[in-house]
Amino acid sequence: MKRHAHALAALALLALTTALPAPAQEARPAMHGKANPAAVVERGQVRFTVLTPRMIRMEWSPDGRFVDAPSQVFIDRDQPVPKFTTSTRDGVLHIDTASLSLAYTLGSGRFSPGNLSIRSKGFRTAFEWHPGQAETGNLKGTARTLDRYRGDVQVGTGKKLDLGQGLLSRQGWHLIDDSKSFLFDDSAWRWVEQRPCAECQDLYFLGYGHHYKEILGDFARVAGREPMPPRFAFGYWWSRYWNYSDSEIRELVENFERYGIPLDVLVVDMDWHRTDHLDWDPKYAKQDAFGQLVGWTGYTWNRSLFPDPAKFLAWLHGQQLKVTLNLHPASGVAPNEARYPAFARAMGVHDGKAIGFEAADKRYMRGLFDTVLDPLHAEGVDFWWLDWQQWPDSKKLPGLSNTWWLNYVFYTHMQLADQARAMIYHRWGGLGNHRYQVGFSGDSVIAWQSLAYQPYFTATASNVLYGYWSHDIGGHMFTDDTPEDQRHIDPELYVRWMQFGAFSPILRTHSSKEAGLRKEPWRFPPEDFAALRQIIDLRYALAPYIYTASREAYDTGVSLLRPLYYAWPDQAQAYDAGSEYMFGDDLLVAPVTRPMQDGVAKVSTWLPPGRWYDRNRGDVLQGGRTVTRDYALDEVPVFVRAGAVLPMNPPSVKKLQDMDNGAIVLRQFPGGTAHTRLYTDAGDSEGYRHGEYAFTAIDGQRDAHAATLTVGPRQGRYPGMPQDKQFTIELPDAGLPASVTVDGQPYTRSDDARPGHWQYDGDTLTARIVVPARSADQPLKVAVRFADPAADVAGLRYRMKRTAAAVEWLKYHWNSPAPLPDDVSLAAQLGRLIDYRPERLPALVKAFDARLAKLPSEVERTHADAKVKAHFARMIEAIGKD
Incomplete structure (x- = not known):
C-alpha cells in the first residue's frame, strides 16, 4: 500500500538579546563541530567538554584522538563556555558545573559503572548516574511512521508502536550515545563520512531535573535549531492520492474559491509522473532491475494528465498556491525518463541501463538535482514530498539511514540553491532530523482510535524537537476487512479530526486512492460543512499566534505543540493527560476523540493550576482540577490562559503567503494579565536566521471592571515590512463598555465598526475597538471601563x-x-x-x-x-x- 510562538521597548530588546544567539549568515548551513578550548578538559584517553551547565560530552579513545567534526546529531559544539571547576583528588577527576558534578577515575579506561558517575546539584529531582543505568522514566520521542496503525497498534501484526527514547525523563537525566553516528566532512556541501574509530565512546549526558524547557534549549544550541517553516505552511494543505488531471485540479481549486475555503498548499501525489505497470496485486506487479515495484519511482510528467506542466504550475502559482510533488526515488533513474540522457552524462554512464539509487553518493545526488529535480523546481515545484519507504540503510555506508540522509540532502540543497526558505515534507529519520521539517506521519487507519492517539504522538515528538508533524487528517485508509458498505467517511469523525488538525502543527488532509474517500468540505451535509469551514477559518485567524510560537520554537527549542509537563513538571496529572497538550504558550487543547451521544460529546479536561477561560462557554475557571463539559459538533475543547492576548488575522486573510501583518486583531481574554509578543518576518526567506525579523511587545490586563492593553513600538526590520499597522482589539464575553479611550482619546460606539470607534457584537458578546492604521513604530494604549453594575455574561x-x-x-x-x-x-x-x-x-x-x-x-x-x-x-x- 502507499505510505503516505513592563517597559515595552526594553522588554522587546531584552527578548531579542536573551534568546538563543542567532548564527551569522553563511554561504552554507552553519556547523561548528570544534568546541571552545576553554570548555574542554582532556586527560590522556578521555576528553570532557562542558557544553552547558546541564550537558557534558564524554569521549574515550584508546589512542587519545578525539572527534571535532560535527556529527549527525551534534553540529554546533562551539558554545559560550559555562562556569565550571576542575580538580583532581586521589586520582579522580572532578568537573563541577552549577547543575552537575562529574567524577572519573583517571587511567581506568572505557567509561563504565565503576569509573564514571554524575550526580545532580540543586535539582528537586535528585539523581546519581553511572554508565549502563536504566532510564525507566523516559517520556518518549517519536516514530518513523504510522503506516497501517489503528491508534498505536499495527493492523495485521498487533505490533505496538515504539516511540523510542526522547530527551526528557522523569528521572531528570538522559544519555545520548553518539558513538556510532556518522560525521560531516568540511566540503562546501558537507557530506557524510565514517568515524575513524569504531571502538571509541562519544557520549552526551543531559542532566536537568525537571527543567525540561531548559534542556530542550540546550539541545537546540548544540544539535541545531528547530527551523521555521515558511509562513504558507501553516495554512491549509490539500492532498489526495488520486490520478488527478490538470482540468480536475483546476476545478478543485476553483471550488475552494467558490465555497470560500482558504487554501495555501496543493500536494500532487505520485500520479503526476508515469506509473505504468504499478499494481498492488502481486500477480500483476512488476519489479525493476533493483527489485523495486515498477511505477513507484518517476521523474517524467504524465502528459495524458498534465499536457503542459509548466502552464499548469504557472496557473497554480497564479492562484497563489504553493506546490509539492511526491517522490519515491528508490529505483534510480530509468532509461525511459525524459531527463535520463542528461543524468547519464553527469554520471558517466554510457550503456543505456538504469542508474541505481544511492543517497550517500555525492555525485549521484548532485547529478539528480542538477539534471532532474532542479529543472522541475524551475518549472514551478516549490518543495518536495520525500516519501522514502524502501530499504532502511545506505548500501554504500551500512548503518546510515536512508531516511535521515535524504532529509539532510534535500533540505540543505534547497538552502544552498535557493533564496526561498528551505522546507521539505518527509518521514522521521531519527535524532537530529528535527533540523529538516516538515514530517509526514504516514498511512494511519481511518478510526476513532487513530484520532485519539495522534495528539499524544504529536506531543511526544516535541521531546526530540520534531515539532512539525503533518498527519493524514481524516485518516488514510480502511483495513482490508472493512465491509464495502462501511468504506466511506464518517462525517463526525472527519470534523473532529479536522478540529485536531487546526490545532496541530500542519493542517493537511490526505487519503488513499479509493473512490469513497472524498474529503472536499463542500461534499458534506450542511452542518458538517459549516463546522469544517469554521475550523479552517479559525486556523487562518490564529496564524499570527501560531507563527509567533514557531519563532519561539526556533529560539528556545520548545515546540508549538507540546505536553503539559513542560510547564507543570511537578504535577502528576500533567503526565497522565496524554490527550491534552499546550498549543503555544496560551492555549490548552483537549480534542474530541469519541463519537457524540445525544448530540454532544463529553470531554474531561485536567486544567493545570491557574485560571483558564473556556473558549466555548465564555467563563473563567480555577485550575488544578478536572472539569467535564459537553461539546457540540462545531465546538473544540480549548481553554485559554486567563487574561491572554492572542494576535490573530482579520477574516479577510485567505492566503498566508500574502499575509503582510498590516492588519492584526488582538483578542484579549478575561481574568488576568498578559505579557506576550507578536513576531513578524518576510514569511518565505532564510533571513529570519540572521536578524531579518521584528517583535512587538504586548501587555494587557482585564477583569470584570476594566481592560487595558498596551502595544509597544515594533522592534526590528525585515524586507517588505509594512510601515503601518491597523489594530482591532476584541474583548470576548465582555460587558458593555462605559468608556473606551485610545491613547487618551475617547472613542464612541458605532454599530458598523468604523475605524476610530467601538462596537458591541451581541452574538459573541464581544466589545470591538477599531483603531485606524498608524505607524507600526508608534506605541498604542487602549483603556476600557465596563458599565457598573455590569451584566453577568460569564457562560x-x-x-x-x-x-x-x-x-x-x-x-x-x-x-x-x-x-x-x-x-x-x-x-x-x-x-x-x-x-x-x-x-x-x-x-x-x-x-x-x-x-x-x-x-x-x-x-x-x-x-x-x-x-x-x-x-x-x-x-x-x-x-x-x-
Whole structure:
C-alpha cells in the first residue's frame, strides 16, 4: 500500500538579546563541530567538554584522538563556555558545573559503572548516574511512521508502536550515545563520512531535573535549531492520492474559491509522473532491475494528465498556491525518463541501463538535482514530498539511514540553491532530523482510535524537537476487512479530526486512492460543512499566534505543540493527560476523540493550576482540577490562559503567503494579565536566521471592571515590512463598555465598526475597538471601563447557543400551525436583541434568564406531543448543568 510562538521597548530588546544567539549568515548551513578550548578538559584517553551547565560530552579513545567534526546529531559544539571547576583528588577527576558534578577515575579506561558517575546539584529531582543505568522514566520521542496503525497498534501484526527514547525523563537525566553516528566532512556541501574509530565512546549526558524547557534549549544550541517553516505552511494543505488531471485540479481549486475555503498548499501525489505497470496485486506487479515495484519511482510528467506542466504550475502559482510533488526515488533513474540522457552524462554512464539509487553518493545526488529535480523546481515545484519507504540503510555506508540522509540532502540543497526558505515534507529519520521539517506521519487507519492517539504522538515528538508533524487528517485508509458498505467517511469523525488538525502543527488532509474517500468540505451535509469551514477559518485567524510560537520554537527549542509537563513538571496529572497538550504558550487543547451521544460529546479536561477561560462557554475557571463539559459538533475543547492576548488575522486573510501583518486583531481574554509578543518576518526567506525579523511587545490586563492593553513600538526590520499597522482589539464575553479611550482619546460606539470607534457584537458578546492604521513604530494604549453594575455574561454565550439550538429543534418537531409561545421565540434571539439595543444589555440578560427558567413550562402548556415536550424540557434542563 502507499505510505503516505513592563517597559515595552526594553522588554522587546531584552527578548531579542536573551534568546538563543542567532548564527551569522553563511554561504552554507552553519556547523561548528570544534568546541571552545576553554570548555574542554582532556586527560590522556578521555576528553570532557562542558557544553552547558546541564550537558557534558564524554569521549574515550584508546589512542587519545578525539572527534571535532560535527556529527549527525551534534553540529554546533562551539558554545559560550559555562562556569565550571576542575580538580583532581586521589586520582579522580572532578568537573563541577552549577547543575552537575562529574567524577572519573583517571587511567581506568572505557567509561563504565565503576569509573564514571554524575550526580545532580540543586535539582528537586535528585539523581546519581553511572554508565549502563536504566532510564525507566523516559517520556518518549517519536516514530518513523504510522503506516497501517489503528491508534498505536499495527493492523495485521498487533505490533505496538515504539516511540523510542526522547530527551526528557522523569528521572531528570538522559544519555545520548553518539558513538556510532556518522560525521560531516568540511566540503562546501558537507557530506557524510565514517568515524575513524569504531571502538571509541562519544557520549552526551543531559542532566536537568525537571527543567525540561531548559534542556530542550540546550539541545537546540548544540544539535541545531528547530527551523521555521515558511509562513504558507501553516495554512491549509490539500492532498489526495488520486490520478488527478490538470482540468480536475483546476476545478478543485476553483471550488475552494467558490465555497470560500482558504487554501495555501496543493500536494500532487505520485500520479503526476508515469506509473505504468504499478499494481498492488502481486500477480500483476512488476519489479525493476533493483527489485523495486515498477511505477513507484518517476521523474517524467504524465502528459495524458498534465499536457503542459509548466502552464499548469504557472496557473497554480497564479492562484497563489504553493506546490509539492511526491517522490519515491528508490529505483534510480530509468532509461525511459525524459531527463535520463542528461543524468547519464553527469554520471558517466554510457550503456543505456538504469542508474541505481544511492543517497550517500555525492555525485549521484548532485547529478539528480542538477539534471532532474532542479529543472522541475524551475518549472514551478516549490518543495518536495520525500516519501522514502524502501530499504532502511545506505548500501554504500551500512548503518546510515536512508531516511535521515535524504532529509539532510534535500533540505540543505534547497538552502544552498535557493533564496526561498528551505522546507521539505518527509518521514522521521531519527535524532537530529528535527533540523529538516516538515514530517509526514504516514498511512494511519481511518478510526476513532487513530484520532485519539495522534495528539499524544504529536506531543511526544516535541521531546526530540520534531515539532512539525503533518498527519493524514481524516485518516488514510480502511483495513482490508472493512465491509464495502462501511468504506466511506464518517462525517463526525472527519470534523473532529479536522478540529485536531487546526490545532496541530500542519493542517493537511490526505487519503488513499479509493473512490469513497472524498474529503472536499463542500461534499458534506450542511452542518458538517459549516463546522469544517469554521475550523479552517479559525486556523487562518490564529496564524499570527501560531507563527509567533514557531519563532519561539526556533529560539528556545520548545515546540508549538507540546505536553503539559513542560510547564507543570511537578504535577502528576500533567503526565497522565496524554490527550491534552499546550498549543503555544496560551492555549490548552483537549480534542474530541469519541463519537457524540445525544448530540454532544463529553470531554474531561485536567486544567493545570491557574485560571483558564473556556473558549466555548465564555467563563473563567480555577485550575488544578478536572472539569467535564459537553461539546457540540462545531465546538473544540480549548481553554485559554486567563487574561491572554492572542494576535490573530482579520477574516479577510485567505492566503498566508500574502499575509503582510498590516492588519492584526488582538483578542484579549478575561481574568488576568498578559505579557506576550507578536513576531513578524518576510514569511518565505532564510533571513529570519540572521536578524531579518521584528517583535512587538504586548501587555494587557482585564477583569470584570476594566481592560487595558498596551502595544509597544515594533522592534526590528525585515524586507517588505509594512510601515503601518491597523489594530482591532476584541474583548470576548465582555460587558458593555462605559468608556473606551485610545491613547487618551475617547472613542464612541458605532454599530458598523468604523475605524476610530467601538462596537458591541451581541452574538459573541464581544466589545470591538477599531483603531485606524498608524505607524507600526508608534506605541498604542487602549483603556476600557465596563458599565457598573455590569451584566453577568460569564457562560452566557453557551446558554444563548444551546437555547437557540433547542428552539430550532422544537420548531422542527412542533407539528402544529400554532406559533411557538412568545417567550420561546424571544429566548432564541438574545444576540439579535443585544445587537439592536446594546445599551439595554443588563436588562436583556436578566429577561433572558427569566425566560430560560420557564421555557419548559411554557411549552408544557401547549398541545405539543408529550414526547416532544419531554425532550425539549431535557434540552433546556441540560443547559443549566455544568
